[in-house]
Amino acid sequence: MSARIAAAGFAVAGLAISAYLTVLHYAGGTPVCAIADGCETVQQSAYAELAGVPVALLGLAGYGAVLATLVREGEGWRTATAFLALAGFGFSCWLTYVEIVRLDAICIWCVASAACMTALAALSVARLLRAPVTAM
Amino acid sequence: MSTHATKRELREQRRADRLAAEAAAARRSRVLRLLAAAGLAAVLAAVAAVASSSGGAEPAARPPSVGSGGFRGIPERAGVLGNPDAPLTITEYADLQCPVCAAAARDTLPVVVRDYVRTGEAKLELRTLQFIGPDSERAARFAAGAEEQGRLWPFVEAFYAAQGQENSGYVTDEFLDGVARAAGVDAQAAAGVAGGARAQQRLNRANADARRLGIDSTPTFTIARGDGRPKLLRSWDAATLTAALDAEAAR
Numbered sequence: 001m002s003a004r005i006a007a008a009g010f011a012v013a014g015l016a017i018s019a020y021l022t023v024l025h026y027a028g029g030t031p032v033c034a035i036a037d038g039c040e041t042v043q044q045s046a047y048a049e050l051a052g053v054p055v056a057l058l059g060l061a062g063y064g065a066v067l068a069t070l071v072r073e074g075e076g077w078r079t080a081t082a083f084l085a086l087a088g089f090g091f092s093c094w095l096t097y098v099e100i101v102r103l104d105a106i107c108i109w110c111v112a113s114a115a116c117m118t119a120l121a122a123l124s125v126a127r128l129l130r131a132p133v134t135a136m
Numbered sequence: 137m138s139t140h141a142t143k144r145e146l147r148e149q150r151r152a153d154r155l156a157a158e159a160a161a162a163r164r165s166r167v168l169r170l171l172a173a174a175g176l177a178a179v180l181a182a183v184a185a186v187a188s189s190s191g192g193a194e195p196a197a198r199p200p201s202v203g204s205g206g207f208r209g210i211p212e213r214a215g216v217l218g219n220p221d222a223p224l225t226i227t228e229y230a231d232l233q234c235p236v237c238a239a240a241a242r243d244t245l246p247v248v249v250r251d252y253v254r255t256g257e258a259k260l261e262l263r264t265l266q267f268i269g270p271d272s273e274r275a276a277r278f279a280a281g282a283e284e285q286g287r288l289w290p291f292v293e294a295f296y297a298a299q300g301q302e303n304s305g306y307v308t309d310e311f312l313d314g315v316a317r318a319a320g321v322d323a324q325a326a327a328g329v330a331g332g333a334r335a336q337q338r339l340n341r342a343n344a345d346a347r348r349l350g351i352d353s354t355p356t357f358t359i360a361r362g363d364g365r366p367k368l369l370r371s372w373d374a375a376t377l378t379a380a381l382d383a384e385a386a387r
Binding site for chain 2: 038040047050051055058075079082083084086087088089090091093094095098101125128129133
């Protein structure tokens, strides 16, 4: 399986998770959570929004943008995928830190999304570095 | 013939060298682009983290205030709100730093207090746990002082209204004084109790009860009839509580 197809798979998974959490955010529902009330705690914390925008919605936009860059081939698009995935990975690291240290609660959906973004970052960097070099 | 072949070979060699140099330059350029993208991504993530962090700290800046006044006129003795002889006992296990506990106090308790506590069907108790961090313990100890003044529930309501970022060290003497003022609590007397053995006893009791019932998250509510074994509720929303209270009342 090519890195591009694998990355697209992780982006679709992340998109689905973000869409679920975004819908719940606006509907006021509680995520199905395997770990006590962790999801509820995280989703209702002040960290669930960034400048008034739900973090889940930012994730939805991020995964959508990653998918869009994966549609096209080329050095510029591969670099754009890596940039988006690395930015998402960095923010996911921060959110995971917040869950563990500041909120003392784990949201399994957020962990799954962070795992998708980590895989996307690794795959997109590998894809960029391994692509054939065309002489200028 | 030999001279001609050498010239061609030289030409091809020069071409191969040029292509190799261009490929190496392209690789260097790619690595530089990747590093630039990674740096920019790190800056973007850091900016988002800082914005997210300041969003979390925002509640600490709000002045303490008691909003609903939903407890007004209801007797409180030793932290028990409502008629001490009420047949049902609702016990909430909360950590004062927990944002969901604040949400429960805002969304669930007013309904329960209005429909069950004020009517004398149930009384309401609180066990303040301290699992989130040192600020939780300071808050719980001070709450014990408010309890001795018969002002536990107004104190808790005022605390939630001013709740700050977890474990940021926001539960200072100044902060507690402000919350106490808003709740009508004598801050000096409460602080005196907070450092003593009576506060420690309350904390120990809350922790022991939580352990006995297997409570590991907040807010958690239990409902008991008389001296019966408390029934643990798995959700904290008003609908769950009222359904459980109705079921217990109908038994």
